[in-house]
Amino acid sequence: MSPAATPLPALDTAPLALVVDLVRSGRARTRRDLVALSGLPRKAVAQRVDQALELGLLEHGDLAPSEGGRQARTLRFHAGAGHVYGVLMGASEITAAVLDLSGTVLDSEHLDWSVETGPEPTMKQVDGLLETLAERTGADTPWAIGVGLPGPVEFATGKLVAPPIMPGWDGFSARSWLRDHHDAPVWVDNDTNLMALGEWSRGTPHDGRDMLYIKVGTGIGAGLVTHGRLLRGEHGAAGDIGHIRVTDDPGTVCRCGRTGCLEAVVGGWALLREATARAAEGPAFAAALRDHGELKGADLGNAVLAGDPLALELLDRSATVLAGVTANLLNFCNPGTLVLGGGVLKTGPRFLERLRDTVFERCTDLVCRDLTVRAASLTEHGGVIGAGLLAAGNLLTLPALTRWVDRGSPLGQAALLQRFSAEIV
Ligand SMILES: [Zn+2]
Known part of the structure; x- marks a missing residue:
């Protein structure tokens, strides 16, 4: 399908996406905050919040401190609404994890494995780890997949370019391989970038x-x-x-x-x-x-x-x-x-x-x-957390959210979100 034929989102998804985004980013905690920050009328905010609660993307938190009147229930993003897979490949090991949408590791697997074995056998091992995790957690339909590789990755295509320690991987696309095996958008980055992202977002x-x-x-x-x-x-x-x-x-x-x-x-x-x-x-x-x-x-x-x-x-x-x-x-x-x-x-x-x-x-x-x-405070899982955050983050940017928020899930739209991702990352 050409970009021109990309289906446009329903007109009313933008306010819903905005409401979810304001809460997820921590800028808004209450309906009152949302009215102040979104510029939407109070009634529209109330409707969108109800919709987001029903879709499972937001949930109620504690009571907000009283500001004189009735105490308001706070809102928070429901990180358990979906899950993503994170994979981090090192020169001699692979770590794979199932994570919630905030980058919390729900379960993980680790394997000593040399990337010098080449792309095909290595990717089969990756898939084996993901299958094991899916069986154990029941999380068999990831919303997205993030992958870190120990070499130079051309970010727009997810392809390795002349990786010094990965013979046979030059030009290989882990994205294409995983897209053939999973109906989910896949983002690939260099391993150190994802370790940095994990540490910055979730480290202490x-x-x-x-x-x-x-x-x-x-x-x-x-x-x-x-x-x-x-x-x-x-x-x-x-x-x-x-x-x-x-x-x-x-x-x-x-x-x-x-x-x-x-x-x-x-x-x-x-x-x-x-x-x-x-x-x-x-x-x-x-x-x-x-x-x-x-x-x-x-x-x-x-x-x-x-x-x-x-x-x-x-x-x-x-x-x-x-x-x-x-x-x-x-x-x-x-x-x-x-x-x-x-x-x-x-x-x-x-x-x-x-x-x-x-x-x-x-x-x-x-x-x-x-x-x-x-x-680094996240020594063991920093990289897979970064991989999970890359995947979840790309799904949850405001422009991406607008494409799927009214359905409550991005499942079934992998091709659209993957193609669209060049604009959002
Ligand atoms: Zn050198």
Whole structure:
């Protein structure tokens, strides 16, 4: 169907969508608020609220504080009206979850799995996890699906573009694959972006300030949330900092094929490469190599926690190099909070402390003023929460809501909402 043939929403859905949106966003808590904020007549507000309650999109909350007259019942969005699926793929693991519309995880599954296996087998595993979750929760008709992938995602199409650690995935569309298997709109993003979105929306403390999120794990990535929105840039590549050049040493070869990349110095895989080559200098690494033949991410954490001198040297050097790049980013975008996330948190507080010290040395006074530097609070589920919020958020923007609100559910309109999403994200 051409865009011109897109069915127009019924004329009266706009006020209903507005009422639901004002309550969901927290701007309105009572009918009185709605009258003040919507510009709709009191009677129209009352009718739309009744309709939204009947459709199950709003529900009554507590009694509002008295303003002299009768106490009003507050209204709140009914996050349980529907559910979404969230999927987060890492280099060596998959997490899938069923979430309500506010990003609360209702149930989740985790699987150790290498993305190097290729798209088709990996997506079958994803679908298997979703099937298990659907059976367990009864949530077998998601309103939408959000997916995070460990590579550069062209956001408009959901396709991977030259992902360095995902052989066979170049040009693959997880959106198309999932759309063939589920009658739901699918949105795909880079994993770090979704970790940032999850942490900003549901992490603690929550202060609503701009946030720069840096993920340090096998790979390195960043996500920037300003005014509550992720910065994606022209094609979705914003925040892909792993391949910023930090050294002219031609021997520092990166997985992307270039040399001197941040990831080739700081990424978990690069540290393991160096620890393996220099294992004679690190007793914990030497013992791990004797024990299981090759070093894994967990060995790095254990070696740091055991005080292995080589492990501490690698960790400190990584923190200093990353801090240099991070300070430049902070000087550029001046967020209120810098959050460190990813597997590096399993090595204890040392990395964050080094990062914080160097960042405060190198940032300007105004950037340092009120800057909070902290570890991610959502370590396990931050990414799938972000994936769920991406999916739910796209369904619940005011323009999208207008398309389906009068039916109480977007089910059955996946194609329309997917096509329409280019305008709303
Ligand atoms: Zn690189």
